[in-house]
Structure formats: structure tokens, C-alpha cells
Amino acid sequence: MKQLQFDDSMKIxxxxxxxQHEELTAIINELYYAYMQGTHREVLCGLITRVNDYAHEHxxxxxxxxxxxxxxxxxxxxxxxxxxxxxxxxxxFLLRYLEEDTAITAEMLDFLLDxxxxxxxxxxxxxxxxxxxxxxxx
Ligand SMILES: [Fe+2]
Ligand SMILES: [Fe+2]
Numbered sequence: 001m002k003q004l005q006f007d008d009s010m011k012i013x014x015x016x017x018x019x020q021h022e023e024l025t026a027i028i029n030e031l032y033y034a035y036m037q038g039t040h041r042e043v044l045c046g047l048i049t050r051v052n053d054y055a056h057e058h059x060x061x062x063x064x065x066x067x068x069x070x071x072x073x074x075x076x077x078x079x080x081x082x083x084x085x086x087x088x089x090x091x092x093f094l095l096r097y098l099e100e101d102t103a104i105t106a107e108m109l110d111f112l113l114d115x116x117x118x119x120x121x122x123x124x125x126x127x128x129x130x131x132x133x134x135x136x137x138x
Contacts, residue, residue, distance in 0.1 A: 002106075003029050004113045010120055012128030014065070015138045020058045021120055027051055028116060031094075032109050044104070048094045055091070059083040062124070065131060073130055079123045090115040 006025040011018045031047040063080070070076050087095065093108045131137075 002110050002113060003032060004117055010117070012120065012124050013132050014128050014136060017058075017062065017065070017124070017128070020054075020061065021124070024051070024054050024058055025116065027054060028113060032113070035104060035109060036106070045098055048091075048098055051091060052087070052095065055086055059086070062127065065136065066127060069130065069134065073127070075123065075126060079127060082119055082123055086115070086119070 004025050006022045010021060010025075012021070027047065027050050031044065031051060034044055034047055062083070066073060066076055066079070073079075090112050093102070093104060094112075096102045097104055
């Protein structure tokens with residue numbers, strides 16, 4: 001079973017965003033664990049809704065952090081595109097599961113964990129470096 005360990009190597013140096021990354025990682029891990037345990041559909045749907053809601057809240061906070069610097073950040077648009085892709089590419093299979101009785105597989109959840117980690121390690125870290133260069137740390 002794969003779990004994503006949130007550790008210092010994943011921190012981007014903006015305290016509130018690091019806290020949210022840790023929290024969403026924990027929710028995704030909880031979903032993964034519940035799925036592997038064969039947990040009832042109703043419980044899985046509750047966790048999927050939490051992932052979806054929390055991701056919306058988190059991406060909105062990042063957008064607000066970046067907003068004052070949109071013309072200075074070269075990868076701002078690409079970053080926004082990746083946030084949109086989270087709902088279609090990374091958790092599209094989970095959102096379909098909410099609507100109809102489609103299957104979830106461990107491979108899909110692995111893909112989600114990889115997607116989430118890669119986004120933090122690349123886009124979010126770049127954003128963190130930029131914001132810290134402008135004196136933003138919390
Ligand atoms: Fe993020
Ligand atoms: Fe992001």
C-alpha cells in the first residue's frame with residue numbers, strides 16, 4: 001500500500017500553505033487507506049467530497065497569494081492550468097465515482113498521490129521561492 005509521507009522536503013516555506021499541503025495529504029492518505037480496507041461506498045464518498053472541497057479552498061488561497069504578482073510570475077498561468085487539471089486529470093475518477101457506480105483502482109489512487117506530490121515539488125515550490133523573495137513567509 002502506498003502512502004505519501006509529508007515531510008520537510010515537501011515544505012515550500014509559506015506556513016499556511018505548508019499546513020494545507022499537509023492536511024490535504026492526510027485526507028488523501030485517509031481515502032487511500034479506507035479504499036484499501038474495502039470501506040463502504042458512503043464513507044468513501046464522504047472522503048472524496050472532503051478532498052474536492054479542500055482542494056478548491058487550497059487552490060483559491062494559492063491564487064490569492066499569487067494575485068499581486070501575476071505579471072511577474074512567469075509560470076502563473078501554467079500553475080492555474082495545473083490547478084484546473086487537478087479536478088479533471090488527478091481526481092476526475094473520484095468525481096465520477098461520486099456520480100455513478102464506477103470503479104476506483106489502487107493505480108488511480110497512486111496516480112493521484114504522484115500528481116499531488118509532483119505539483120507541490122515543482123509548481124508550488126517555485127511559487128514558494130518567488131513569494132519568499134518578496135518577503136512572504138506566512
Ligand atoms: Fe498547493
Ligand atoms: Fe499549486
